[in-house]
Every structure is written in structure tokens, then in C-alpha cells.
Amino acid sequence: MSGRIVVLTGGVGGAKLVLGLMQVCPAEQITAIVNTGDDFRHLGLAISPDIDTLLYTLSGKANAAQGWGREGETWTFMEALKSLRGEDWFLLGDGDMALHVLRSHLLASGETPSSVTARFAAAWGLGLDILPMSDDPVATHVATDQGDLPFQRYFVEQRCMPAVRAIRFDGAGTARPAPGVIEAIRDASTRAILIAPSNPWLSVDPILAVPGIRDALAAAGAPVVAVSPIVGGQAVKGPTTKLMGELGLAVTNAAIADHYAGVIDGLLVDQRDGGAGVGIAHAVTDTLMKTLDDRARVAQAALELAERIAG
Ligand code: FO1
Numbered sequence: 001m002s003g004r005i006v007v008l009t010g011g012v013g014g015a016k017l018v019l020g021l022m023q024v025c026p027a028e029q030i031t032a033i034v035n036t037g038d039d040f041r042h043l044g045l046a047i048s049p050d051i052d053t054l055l056y057t058l059s060g061k062a063n064a065a066q067g068w069g070r071e072g073e074t075w076t077f078m079e080a081l082k083s084l085r086g087e088d089w090f091l092l093g094d095g096d097m098a099l100h101v102l103r104s105h106l107l108a109s110g111e112t113p114s115s116v117t118a119r120f121a122a123a124w125g126l127g128l129d130i131l132p133m134s135d136d137p138v139a140t141h142v143a144t145d146q147g148d149l150p151f152q153r154y155f156v157e158q159r160c161m162p163a164v165r166a167i168r169f170d171g172a173g174t175a176r177p178a179p180g181v182i183e184a185i186r187d188a189s190t191r192a193i194l195i196a197p198s199n200p201w202l203s204v205d206p207i208l209a210v211p212g213i214r215d216a217l218a219a220a221g222a223p224v225v226a227v228s229p230i231v232g233g234q235a236v237k238g239p240t241t242k243l244m245g246e247l248g249l250a251v252t253n254a255a256i257a258d259h260y261a262g263v264i265d266g267l268l269v270d271q272r273d274g275g276a277g278v279g280i281a282h283a284v285t286d287t288l289m290k291t292l293d294d295r296a297r298v299a300q301a302a303l304e305l306a307e308r309i310a311g
Pocket of ligand 1: 010011012038047048049050052053067068069089090091092096152155156
């Protein structure tokens with residue numbers, strides 16, 4: 001089928017779905033809109049984890065078991081950093097450092113995050129459009145029982161242990177959608193807009209918080225279908241299950257559908273949970289993505305649900 005596929009993604013689960021999409025439709029038809037709320041400056045470097053996880057995953061360089069960084073990474077830089085008593089809570093592999101150093105250099109030279117991301121995607125021959133949600137800084141912070149934490153301090157340094165009371169996205173109010181983001185959502189040739197099974201509160205909400213994006217999705221001609229991050233009554237990876245409990249939410253697909261109310265037209269749910277209480281158009285499949293075939297199956301099922309909704 002022709003037509004553009006737009007996918008909103010962040011984190012590890014998101015990258016898996018995009019890789020699945022790459023198996024079922026030409027890369028040139030895919031536009032990924034990526035969360036940049038995880039971005040932060042560390043040791044003077046501009047770090048953009050969700051962009052990098054996607055670049056590594058789609059280029060076959062990712063450390064799949066770890067979910068971030070490169071397969072076969074070496075750690076000479078970290079050993080030297082530790083010997084100098086540098087901050088060592090955030091691990092920067094030797095190969096990974098090339099991304100951070102080059103990105104930081106290009107940004108300092110005046111390039112935009114969009115331009116740098118497109119340059120890296122082209123260098124690795126990925127073929128799809130990878131768009132940061134915004135070229136303006138947006139920083140996810142979590143208010144916890146241990147105080148206010150920038151995202152990486154919560155996620156990595158504190159290993160998501162603090163109880164989350166609230167989440168905010170500093171800079172979102174004045175951030176503009178990156179070039180191409182609104183255009184892709186509104187494109188008449190766009191036949192489906194997918195929200196990957198990323199953490200809705202931590203990885204998708206920052207994208208929806210950029211002024212103009214939520215409204216564009218709500219008004220989009222193409223159906224918007226989310227893939228639920230819940231499998232068998234809990235989220236597969238990361239802090240989603242714990243976070244939902246802390247936010248006073250039941251870990252159900254009904255809660256996911258409620259969270260995306262007004263934005264999505266359909267929800268793809270796992271066969272272990274079924275569609276009870278979802279209330280909007282939905283489809284049921286095995287959404288556990290362990291193998292490449294799994295990822296292709298989930299991507300295909302999401303596209304078929306979108307097609308059914310487009311009717
Ligand atoms: N996640 C960790 O749990 N520990 C790390 O030391 C770590 C380093 C790191 C370096 C570069 C990068 O792009 C991602 C990195 N991540 C690490 C993952 C990062 O915290 C992301 O925010 C998560 O993938 C969630 O999106």
C-alpha cells in the first residue's frame with residue numbers, strides 16, 4: 001500500500017515498533033517523530049537518548065538486551081573518566097561517544113537537532129525520516145518523594161526508585177514542532193499515525209506537550225492508533241507499571257485509552273489482556289515483541305487496525 005506512515009516514539013519499546021514498521025513498508029514511507037524530553041547536557045555533551053536508541057536500533061548497532069547504547073561496546077573512556085573522578089553514573093561507551101561529540105560539535109556550530117539527526121540517519125543509510133519532536137529544548141522532570149529530578153537522574157541514577165508525584169516538561173510551552181512534524185501529521189498521503197508502545201507519561205506526553213502537535217493529531221485525516229505498552233496486566237519494560245501505580249491508575253488498557261482520549265481513534269492491545277473496557281476501536285494480537293518477526297507482526301496489526309478505522 002502507498003502512503004506515509006507517521007509514528008510517535010520514545011524509548012526502547014518505541015524503537016522496536018519502528019523497526020517492525022521497517023519490515024512491512026518501505027523506509028521512505030515512514031516518518032518517526034521522536035521524544036527529546038530525555039535530552040540533557042552531561043560533561044558538556046548534548047545527549048539525545050531516544051533519538052540515539054532509534055538510530056542504533058534501525059541500523060542494527062543496538063545492544064538489544066540492554067535497550068540502549070551499542071552492541072559490543074568498549075569502555076576505555078569510562079575507565080579513564082573514573083580514574084579522574086569524573087561523574088560516572090551515566091555510562092558513555094567509546095563508540096557511543098562519537099555520536100555525542102559530533103552532535104555537540106555540530107549543534108555548537110549552529111546546526112539544529114533536526115539537521116544533525118537527518119545527517120546521522122543518512123550516514124547510516126536508514127532511509128526513513130527521523131524528526132525530533134522539536135528543535136527547541138524540552139526537559140522532562142519528575143517531582144518525586146526524593147524531590148525534583150531531571151529525567152536521567154530519575155531514570156538512570158535513581159533507577160526509577162523514587163515515587164513519582166507529578167511530571168513536567170520544562171520548555172514545552174514555548175517549544176515549536178520541528179520542521180516536518182506538523183506537515184507529516186497533516187499530509188494528505190498519510191494513511192496511518194501510530195503511537196508506539198512507549199511510556200505514555202514519560203515518552204509520549206512530552207511530544208503531545210509541544211504546542212500544535214496534540215491538536216494536529218486530533219484533527220488529522222489519518223487514523224491515530226496507539227499500541228498499548230501493557231502486556232499481561234503490566235508494562236513489559238521500564239517504569240510504566242510502577243509509575244501508573246504511583247499516579248493512582250489501574251494498569252489496564254482502559255487507563256491507556258483514557259490517557260490518550262481525544263488523540264487516538266484505536267488501540268492495539270495484547271491478547272493476554274483483551275479489549276475489555278477499552279471503549280474505542282481496538283484490535284487484539286500478541287504484542288510481545290521479542291523477535292524481528294514479532295515486531296513486524298505488531299506493526300502490521302497496528303496498520304490493519306488503522307485501515308479498518310479509515311474504513
Ligand atoms: N540508561 C541506563 O539505564 N544507564 C546508563 O548508563 C545509560 C546511558 C546512556 C547513554 C546514552 C544514551 O543515549 C542512553 C543511555 N541510557 C542509559 C538510556 C537512557 O537513560 C534513556 O533515557 C532510556 O533509554 C529511556 O528512554
